[in-house]
Amino acid sequence: GELAFVAAVHVQGASPATINANSPSEIQLTGSGFSPLPDRNNVTVGGQPCHVLNATCSVLFCLYTPAASSRRRQLLNSDLAVEVSVNSQPAINGGSILVGTDNAPTVDSVTPTKGTAGG
Numbered sequence: 001g002e003l004a005f006v007a008a009v010h011v012q013g014a015s016p017a018t019i020n021a022n023s024p025s026e027i028q029l030t031g032s033g034f035s036p037l038p039d040r041n042n043v044t045v046g047g048q049p050c051h052v053l054n055a056t057c058s059v060l061f062c063l064y065t066p067a068a069s070s071r072r073r074q075l076l077n078s079d080l081a082v083e084v085s086v087n088s089q090p091a092i093n094g095g096s097i098l099v100g101t102d103n104a105p106t107v108d109s110v111t112p113t114k115g116t117a118g119g
């Protein structure tokens with residue numbers, strides 16, 4: 001028979017610890033057993049794919065993209081589970097960590113743009 005070696009995948013931490021679930025965020029994951037080939041690593045954050053941009057055996061950088069509006073409402077004010085697998089091998093011992101959400105309101109525009117000072 002054929003002998004195959006599979007390295008155990010461990011996730012130890014994520015940075016930043018808090019993201020805004022409404023805007024794209026780059027997340028750094030630390031651990032061991034990752035593939036240095038970005039496309040061999042699969043990462044999801046809150047069930048959403050997190051595209052792996054760069055990878056080493058111990059660090060992954062992925063880009064989290066917000067969910068569609070119906071799913072986004074479910075993510076507000078909750079922790080997001082980060083799931084990692086390498087070559088379809090799910091992580092063990094810390095394979096799911098939580099990233100908090102900081103969904104502070106933002107101002108996109110102000111109307112009217114001119115006016116008189118009031119008091």
